[in-house]
Amino acid sequence: MTPRLADLRPCFQGVIPSFIATCSRDGEPNVTYVSQIEFLDEKHVALSCQFFNKTKRNVLENPFASVHFYDPVTFESWNLKLRYLRSEESGELFDRMAIRIQVIASHTGMAGVFKLIAVDHYEVLALEPVTGFLTPPDPLLDCAPTAQVAPGPMTEVRGLQAVSERIARARDLDDLMSGALLALAEHLGFAHSMVLLADDATGRLVTLASRGYGPGGIGAEVAPGDGIVGTVAQQRRMVRLSGVAAELRYGRAIRGAVERSSGAGGLAPEIPLPGLPDAQAQLALPLLAGERLVGVLAVESRDPLQFDEWDEAFLQIVGNQIALGIDRMQADDEEPVAPAAVASAAHARGAAASKVHRFAFYPSDDCLFVDGEYLVRNVPGRILWKLLERRVRGGQLEFTNRELRLDPSLGLPPIKDNLESRLILLRKRLQEKCPDVRLVPVPRGRFALEIDGRAELELKEGS
Amino acid sequence: MAQLVSTEVAEFMQSGVSVLVASRDRQLFPACCRAMGVRVERGRRSLTVFVPEATGAAVVDAIGASGRVAVCFARIEDHRSLQVKGSVAALARAADEERCFIERYRGEWARNLAVIGLPPRLSLRQNAWPCHAVRVRIEALFVQTPGPGAGAPLLPAGSERAT
Numbered sequence: 001m002t003p004r005l006a007d008l009r010p011c012f013q014g015v016i017p018s019f020i021a022t023c024s025r026d027g028e029p030n031v032t033y034v035s036q037i038e039f040l041d042e043k044h045v046a047l048s049c050q051f052f053n054k055t056k057r058n059v060l061e062n063p064f065a066s067v068h069f070y071d072p073v074t075f076e077s078w079n080l081k082l083r084y085l086r087s088e089e090s091g092e093l094f095d096r097m098a099i100r101i102q103v104i105a106s107h108t109g110m111a112g113v114f115k116l117i118a119v120d121h122y123e124v125l126a127l128e129p130v131t132g133f134l135t136p137p138d139p140l141l142d143c144a145p146t147a148q149v150a151p152g153p154m155t156e157v158r159g160l161q162a163v164s165e166r167i168a169r170a171r172d173l174d175d176l177m178s179g180a181l182l183a184l185a186e187h188l189g190f191a192h193s194m195v196l197l198a199d200d201a202t203g204r205l206v207t208l209a210s211r212g213y214g215p216g217g218i219g220a221e222v223a224p225g226d227g228i229v230g231t232v233a234q235q236r237r238m239v240r241l242s243g244v245a246a247e248l249r250y251g252r253a254i255r256g257a258v259e260r261s262s263g264a265g266g267l268a269p270e271i272p273l274p275g276l277p278d279a280q281a282q283l284a285l286p287l288l289a290g291e292r293l294v295g296v297l298a299v300e301s302r303d304p305l306q307f308d309e310w311d312e313a314f315l316q317i318v319g320n321q322i323a324l325g326i327d328r329m330q331a332d333d334e335e336p337v338a339p340a341a342v343a344s345a346a347h348a349r350g351a352a353a354s355k356v357h358r359f360a361f362y363p364s365d366d367c368l369f370v371d372g373e374y375l376v377r378n379v380p381g382r383i384l385w386k387l388l389e390r391r392v393r394g395g396q397l398e399f400t401n402r403e404l405r406l407d408p409s410l411g412l413p414p415i416k417d418n419l420e421s422r423l424i425l426l427r428k429r430l431q432e433k434c435p436d437v438r439l440v441p442v443p444r445g446r447f448a449l450e451i452d453g454r455a456e457l458e459l460k461e462g463s
Numbered sequence: 464m465a466q467l468v469s470t471e472v473a474e475f476m477q478s479g480v481s482v483l484v485a486s487r488d489r490q491l492f493p494a495c496c497r498a499m500g501v502r503v504e505r506g507r508r509s510l511t512v513f514v515p516e517a518t519g520a521a522v523v524d525a526i527g528a529s530g531r532v533a534v535c536f537a538r539i540e541d542h543r544s545l546q547v548k549g550s551v552a553a554l555a556r557a558a559d560e561e562r563c564f565i566e567r568y569r570g571e572w573a574r575n576l577a578v579i580g581l582p583p584r585l586s587l588r589q590n591a592w593p594c595h596a597v598r599v600r601i602e603a604l605f606v607q608t609p610g611p612g613a614g615a616p617l618l619p620a621g622s623e624r625a626t
Contacts, residue, residue, distance in 0.1 A: 016581070019483050019495060019535070020495075021485035021487075021493035021494060021495030021533070022493050023487040023491045023492070023493045025491075027487060027491060027529060027531060028531060028533070028548060029485040029486050029487045029493050029495075029525075029529075029531055029532070029533040030485065030493075030533050030546070031483045031484065031485035031493075031495045031533050031534075031535045031546070032483075032535055032544075032546070032607060033535075033537065033544075050609070051609070051613055051614075053613060053614055054605075054614055062491050064491065064492045064493060065493060066485075066492075066493045066494055066495050068495060068496065068497070074585070075581065075585040075586070075588075077518075081492075130496070130518050131517075131518075132515075132517030132518055132590050133497075133517070133518050133589065133590060134585070134588040134589060134590060135588045135589075135590050136588075137584075137588070138584070138587075138588060141583060141584040141587055141588070142584050156580075157579045157580035157581050158579065158580025159580070160580075161580050161581065161582055
């Protein structure tokens with residue numbers, strides 16, 4: 001099936017160069033590479049014109065063109081049949097493409113050679129997949145994919161392939177997110193990053209993975225429209241802020257003050273969002289699977305000039321990969337989970353055996369505390385409370401996702417319930433706040449609630 | 464008249480670089496695809512472009528209709544690019560004995576793609592067989608390396624003004 005042109009935007013960033021064929025009035029064909037294709041709408045694209053070359057002369061004489069482009073991750077290919085409409089040498093689109101050309105030039109050692117002279121508008125006459133360009137995947141070639149790649153410069157294709165590899169091989173959602181962030185750090189230099197997933201039940205975003213911030217921060221929530229992450233979620237557009245240290249510090253100071261004033265006495269204190277105290281640049285983008293907002297990917301740096309158009313282009317492609325991977329994992333959520341993610345720590349019981357952990361659930365605030373400290377709230381809070389009740393009072397040791405889904409008291413949405421991401425959040429919050437209590441995957445798609453020592457439960461009704 | 468290419472240019476064309484081929488139909492609509500290698504023929508005045516049947520139908524139809532061919536050669540690491548303009552001298556199915564030449568090209572091209580990070584598990588899946596063998600009489604040769612010199616004719620082998 002031919003996809004929508006809008007869905008193929010990651011192919012237009014020039015990671016794998018596209019090529020264009022044109023023909024002069026007297027019938028002489030020409031074929032050459034093209035740096036940039038810009039998606040305008042389903043019926044229009046713009047092509048960068050860096051030199052007044054044969055391609056440009058040809059389309060002025062005979063407007064038809066044929067363009068081939070590639071998906072930088074899957075290497076699938078498409079063909080666009082185009083008709084030249086007009087050219088522009090200034091304006092917002094021109095400026096945007098000019099900056100990107102400039103950055104590409106500096107990245108590829110062509111600074112001063114590549115310079116945008118015009119943006120050429122074309123009408124899309126047809127979009128077709130180049131069927132048969134690739135033969136079917138070969139299990140033999142798939143065996144050792146990374147080892148076969150020759151050493152070479154750290155190019156974006158290499159980085160993209162590494163990220164895509166991590167995503168494809170992820171065992172579960174947690175592995176997918178942390179693996180993608182690790183690959184972003186190792187191959188593309190994004191040292192401080194986090195993924196927040198959208199919770200359809202609350203309408204908020206919840207931090208489920210972070211890298212470069214140390215422990216903590218998992219479970220931090222952001223409301224739509226709040227800060228850069230919330231804005232990105234609400235607008236569904238990438239936002240890049242540079243040299244904004246003052247504003248960031250100001251924002252964090254306010255949040256710190258709010259936390260101090262409400263944290264001691266109030267219930268459900270906010271878990272602070274991971275962040276560099278001295279960040280100078282931020283970039284966040286929506287993770288979209290089709291029309292659905294899956295979450296937000298955010299990166300930070302202490303260098304105000306760290307992020308440019310190039311990073312935007314690549315994060316968009318990476319973000320697309322991550323979003324589709326998460327969407328796929330969430331759809332496969334019913335499948336049994338491989339029992340490898342969290343090792344059982346049953347052997348460490350000895351010392352903790354006599355320990356007592358006091359869990360208190362506040363139904364009015366939908367909030368769960370452990371040993372006087374805030375642990376988790378909303379659906380994950382209810383899930384853990386339910387598991388604890390069944391474990392402590394009913395003696396049930398193992399649980400299935402299915403029984404949680406069938407329990408109306410948990411308030412899981414009927415579709416896209418994000419159960420796996422809620423369990424990841426629970427696991428990570430427990431790891432941080434009460435490592436003696438663990439959610440451990442066991443075979444056949446079940447998980448166990450392990451408790452070293454004893455758990456006491458108190459329902460704080462009416463408080 | 465067919466143009467002679469230098470041995471250096473012939474070697475460049477056959478060194479596993481990117482090969483793109485284009486033609487146009489009777490309505491002057493262009494068509495293009497990626498080729499799976501080129502063999503410079505004895506005498507260095509013509510070359511054979513191998514065009515995969517799976518992806519080359521439109522280009523081969525256009526070549527049949529117009530007889531005109533453009534071939535772009537480009538090297539990944541330094542962007543060196545050339546363009547050949549010519550006319551078709553023969554159009555046939557690649558012979559079985561040419562298959563190992565084509566497969567060798569695909570391997571070299573995949574090695575070049577690996578330098579920028581495209582893994583062989585993808586690049587070696589490029590469909591390379593069966594192929595059309597398009598024999599092209601070289602009529603003109605142009606420098607296409609990005610920069611101010613792009614588009615300048617590369618003069619016949621032996622000429623001092625070659626750029």
